[in-house]
Amino acid sequence: MMAKKVMVVDDSRTVRQQVGIALAAAGYEVVEAADGVEGVEKVESQKDLAMIICDVNMPRMNGLDMLSAVKRDGKNPNLPVIMLTTEGQPGLIARAKEAGAKGWIVKPFKPELLVAAVRKLVGAA
């Protein structure tokens, strides 16, 4: 059985690696994108994504705009998206919820809790 595939979208390579290491250790396959534009492209090219973990503040296209773009095209209505960000403002969280996000994690994150959050939404790897 193929491992479930999770995409991490963050302009920081270090964060992408931190998330990737945590998820790979739990058995998930991880793909990366460095900003919202690349994230949207990879949602299209990676047909079997199980979940997206996405930063908010990124160049070219921020995470909330990427979330809206992914949900708007209607091809992945049930693809869960968790925002992983330093942001904690209630207004932004409400925007993400309204746009279809399934969760919000405030950085810095604990790897074991991130893995638990992924398992909660998509099950074990």
Place this chain on the structure above:
Amino acid sequence: MQEADSQVLRDCVFQCAHDVFASCSIPASFAEGNACDTARDGQVAAFIGFGGAHAQGMLTIMAPFALLRDAHPIPSEDGRGPDEADVLDWAGEIANLLLGRIRNKIALRGVELQISTPKSMLATQMWIKGATSSSICVLRSGGETEGPIGVWLDAVLEDGIHLEDFPAAQTEAVAEGDQLFF
């Protein structure tokens, strides 16, 4: 900026900087004065700007390259350690974490910031000049790689905007590490 506002910001920067560097496995303690006003080689500078209706400015972090390299969180597969690009990226993320924490703290005081994305660079003969004592926080790393860490918050509050004491009952909507599910 009024002195009371400067002091609130300075205290916030001090505390947040101490907490963020600790969370990044960089032990640091406060140092008096501006030890970053002397030119040093082998430095990394990370910048992240902010704006909005309430305030504008920039957060700058200056730290020894070796310090950040040794504290890089990703183990290298070949044992050679992180390269320059890795260290610069990490410095930018530290600046992002720090300004995010500062932003969340002062939001409780009615001041909202919209933050940008970080940039970082390597520098030789780098020093911070012109920072007032109320805007720069200097820490000294307590680990094996010594050297001052400068955290400079250069901020301008819009007229009429003050860092009011928040109501006693108010708490942060979300804190670092919190998870919300919808």
